[in-house]
Amino acid sequence: MxxxxxxxxxxxxxxxxxxxxxxxxxxxxxxxxxxxxxxxxxxxxxxxxANVMKVLRALGLERPLLEVGIAPDAFVSRTWDTGETLFELTLDAASERRFGGPYINVxxxxxxxxxxxxxxxxxxxxxxxxxxxxxxxxxxxxxxxxxxxxxxxxxxxxxxxxxxxxxxxxxxxxPRFTGRVAQRAIFKTERLGGQPMRDCTKWWGPDRHLLAYFMTRRRDEVYLMGSVPAVSWDREELSLACPPGELIEAFQNFHAEIRRLVEAATTVVVSPICDRxxxxxxxxxxxxxxxxxxxxxxxxxxxxxxxxxxxxxxxxxxxxxxxxxxxxxxxxxxxxxxxxxxxxxxxxxxxxxxxxxxxxxxxxxCYDALTAPLMRALEDPLGYT
Ligand SMILES: Cc1cc2nc3c(=O)[nH]c(=O)nc-3n(C[C@H](O)[C@H](O)[C@H](O)COP(=O)(O)OP(=O)(O)OC[C@H]3O[C@@H](n4cnc5c(N)ncnc54)[C@H](O)[C@@H]3O)c2cc1C
Incomplete structure (x- = not known):
């Protein structure tokens, strides 16, 4: 039609x-x-x-995304210094049935x-x-x-x-600068020299955190995203290459496993974290x-x-x-x-x-934007004529 x-x-x-x-x-x-x-x-x-994947599935994109990305086996939260596991969200066939879709990192x-x-x-x-x-x-x-x-x-x-x-x-x-920057790095898994890595882990520190996950089902590409405090962002550019040493320094007191991860990064990009x-x-x-x-x-x-x-x-x-x-x-x-x-x-x-x-x-x-109830609204908040 x-x-x-x-x-x-x-x-x-x-x-x-x-x-x-x-x-x-x-x-x-x-x-x-x-x-x-x-x-x-x-x-x-x-x-x-899963809430995203339900929409993308309707566009026929679930299979292509599973091809290029990875369905991680879990999302793991760990403490920055002892490495203690705070929480593990298992992502498997049962969670997929429960949530109505897979979880994909890509x-x-x-x-x-x-x-x-x-x-x-x-x-x-x-x-x-x-x-x-x-x-x-x-x-x-x-x-x-x-x-x-x-x-x-x-x-x-x-x-x-x-x-x-x-x-x-x-x-x-x-936009409002939130007082934090994101340090991001991508590198080949072989740079870890055999150190094992879970599919997706967030390391929680007192004033910063680091997320580490594989981006492909071959588990051959690692992505790191650190969020660290910063006083200001006074650059015109919205992202800049930064020396890998800055990422290492930001997480130098973290657990040895995370230190080995950040030391494997070859190129690091830093950008301001903003919202409104x-x-x-x-x-x-x-x-x-x-x-x-x-x-x-x-x-x-x-x-x-x-x-x-x-x-x-x-x-x-x-x-x-x-x-x-x-x-x-x-x-x-x-x-x-x-x-x-x-x-x-x-x-x-x-x-x-x-x-x-x-x-x-x-x-x-579990939210499904393709079937969730719609709400009617009568007023135009900006008074457009
Ligand atoms: C460090 C970091 C990690 C994140 N991780 C995740 C995550 O894991 N999962 C998640 O769901 N979200 C994540 N997000 C958030 C996510 O990236 C954004 O919310 C998302 O990209 C927003 O999508 P969008 O389509 O609204 O805008 P965008 O993806 O920003 O797209 C806007 C598009 O508009 C174009 N554009 C801009 N101005 C104009 C113009 N004047 N004329 C024409 N075109 C224009 C741009 O070039 C761009 O292509 C993360 C964000 C950050 C900063």
Whole structure:
């Protein structure tokens, strides 16, 4: 079924690509505008929990992701100095049945390639950096840095934490630096010289932590992500190469097992960890925000990307349900449905407490954005006319 509305998705990240793929399958004409000239293989891993995988399974992506990533046997939390196990979440056939999907750790570049394969060929316009949005009759006109303009009936701002669409809706406001930086490294497992490593472990220290996991089912590639305190981030760049010695120094007092891990890193990239104070203005008329554009979360629950994917599923369901009749109401329904869940995830992520001991996980992992109840909302919080 072909639908009348033209949808512009700004940003070909996790949320934007998922949203575009779901809406295209429902018959909408969707174009994705991405500022980058092409996809780059960003050096980082990402955890996709069962709640994410249910959505990606509907796009036929579960098998390809299991091919390129790894379904870890457990998520293990350990104490930084003694190495004592604080909690172990077993991930097996039983947990998969219980949560309704697998748990997959994967290289972000590989995830991106798989996601992009779900979008119709020719529907991503690279080299399109959005610089402005304005009403144009019943439609919205999008202006890009390369001088082109395009029109759409509905605009989805999936353009990340420094979202231009957010700026147009809410005014300029830089993200908030949280006083921490992420130190990330990827290296070949052979650099561990035979030291055994569990599939996925978070080492909890007093003021810092380090997450270590394999990113492939061959277990031949290791990803480390350390979160450490930092006074400020006064650089223009959003990530920088840093000497591996800085990672070693940051975790020098940790357990010998972790010290051997950080010593194996060859290249390390450091970036500021940012978020924003909560703001519930995610939609205005036919324009809505999604993912980090409206609710960036601190990366301590592995949930920021998950929330973007869930957003995409709920948003597409709302548009499918009553978008042809009233897109603005569809977008309000999306916002009303998403805010309570995202608020809880933001709270836990700020607390950095997820899985550091026995944790009630069903409410999070069992959630199915493809079937969860939708909530109706009548008010437009930003008063779009
Ligand atoms: C250290 C770290 C570890 C993390 N680990 C996890 C994890 O394990 N699991 C998890 O679920 N989440 C994790 N996250 C969070 C996750 O990365 C983000 O929440 C997720 O990428 C958000 O997806 P998004 O689609 O909203 O935005 P993004 O993925 O940031 O995509 C935004 C896209 O918009 C494009 N764009 C930006 N501006 C414009 C413009 N003006 N015009 C056109 N295009 C534009 C960008 O180039 C980009 O492609 C982590 C985050 C960090 C910092």
């Amino acid at each position: 072909q639908r009348a509305q033209r949808i512009a998705v700004v940003g070909a990240g996790l949320g934007g690509l998922t949203c575009a793929a779901l809406l295209q399958r429902a018959g909408f004409v969707v174009m994705v505008y991405e500022q980058a000239a092409t996809f780059a293989r960003i050096g980082a891993g990402i955890i996709l929990s 290289h972000r570049g590989d995830l991106h390639a798989v996601l992009a394969s779900a979008v119709k060929p020719g529907s991503i316009a690279f080299g399109h950096c959005l610089v402005g949005l304005e009403a144009s009759g019943a439609a919205v006109s999008l202006a890009f840095e390369n001088g082109t303009r395009h029109e759409a009936d509905i605009v989805i701002g999936a353009d990340g934490i420094r979202s231009k669409v957010r700026e147009v809706l809410l005014g300029p406001e830089p 104070p909560r703001h519930d203005g995610w939609s205005a008329g036919p324009i809505a925000l999604l993912g980090d554009a409206c609710h960036p979360v601190r990366p301590y629950m592995a949930a920021g990307g998950a929330m973007a994917v869930e957003d995409a599923a709920i948003l597409s369901r709302c548009l499918i349900l009553f978008g042809d009749a009233d897109p603005a109401a569809a977008l309000r329904c999306y916002v009303a449905t998403r805010i309570p869940r995202v608020r809880e995830v933001q709270r836990i992520s700020m607390e950095n407490s997820w899985l550091n001991g026995p944790t009630a996980t069903d409410w999070y992992f």
